[in-house]
Amino acid sequence: MDLPLFDTHAHLISDDWETYPPRPLRPDLPTPRRPGYTVTAEALIEMMDAHGVAEACLVQRGHLYGYDNGYILDSAHKYPDRLHPVVILDPQDPATPGRYREMVEKDHVRGFRMAHTRPWILDTAWLCSPQAMEVWKTCAELGTPMTLILFTKQLPYLLPLVKIIAGMFPDLPILLDHGAMPYGMTQYEVRLAEEAGEEVRLPGPPHFGIDETIEIFTDVPNVYFKITEINMERLAAENVRPAHIVRRMVDSFGPDRVMWGSDVGQSMRWTYAEKTAMARAAAGFLTEDEARRFLHDNAARLYSR
Secondary structure, three states: OOOOEEEEEEOOEOOOOOOOOOOOOOOOOOOOOOOOOOEOHHHHHHHHHHOOEEEEEEEOOHHHHOOOOHHHHHHHHHOOOOEEEEEOOOOOOOOHHHHHHHHHHHOOOOEEEEEOOOOOOOOOHHHHOHHHHHHHHHHHHHOOOEEEEOOHHHHHHHHHHHHHHHHHOOOOOEEEHHHHOHHHOOHHHHHHHHHOOOOOOOOOOOOOOHHHOHHHHOOOOOEEEEEOHHHHHHHHHOOOOHHHHHHHHHHHHOOOOEEEOOOOOOOOOOOHHHHHHHHHHHOOOOOHHHHHHHHHHHHHHHHOO
């Protein structure tokens, strides 16, 4: 029988554009265009039921809805036992810690996500300015996980910074989207590299670049890693079986710190049926107990109430 899944990385897109209009993540950015597809809460629940997914984190689509988390909050109110919102708010806004605390208390919010807007801007204020550190403190006080998405060219200086912050909040779970490693390079970054005439070459086995990036977190137990379709796309491009990199990560960080997410609503190369099948296949070199933790239990421990 297939093991149950917990999807840590699902993005919702409403079909009601009047109630939930696109919004820029920053005022100096243009209003996003509507994508040519939707992933409603009802559609996600239907897919989850069809493919053995018990629960999912609703990760805010910041590059579509900006800081307006209304749709994922409303969806979680409809399905509080199945869907858990992970919101994006402006970490530079002094009102954010109070707003987030209220969301956790009233809106079933289970996590905060810090996201940069442009991969070519090499700064750290969005992550660790004095005001941003107040957000970290609030998450630590509330016991809700912090999620970070780091772009590839930022890894050399942001990963050591994350390690310092993780040491400041040792009881706070910190999740790194798409593993924060070379095989977490997004399609957007690949396109930028190709437009700049840069060759995209990823490190091969047995380390896959882990030894030069996230290996610094081996002894940092509150840092966790998501494996998503972003990773699957890069692995497919390099003709690498995902089970190899999952086994490598479990060997480095133990069975309790690696988990799966679909990236549905953002990465649409594969159907949800294919995504879930690939997740289970990625656990192919794990023991049954390790696979259960990777596919479900680790995420449930952090997000389920």
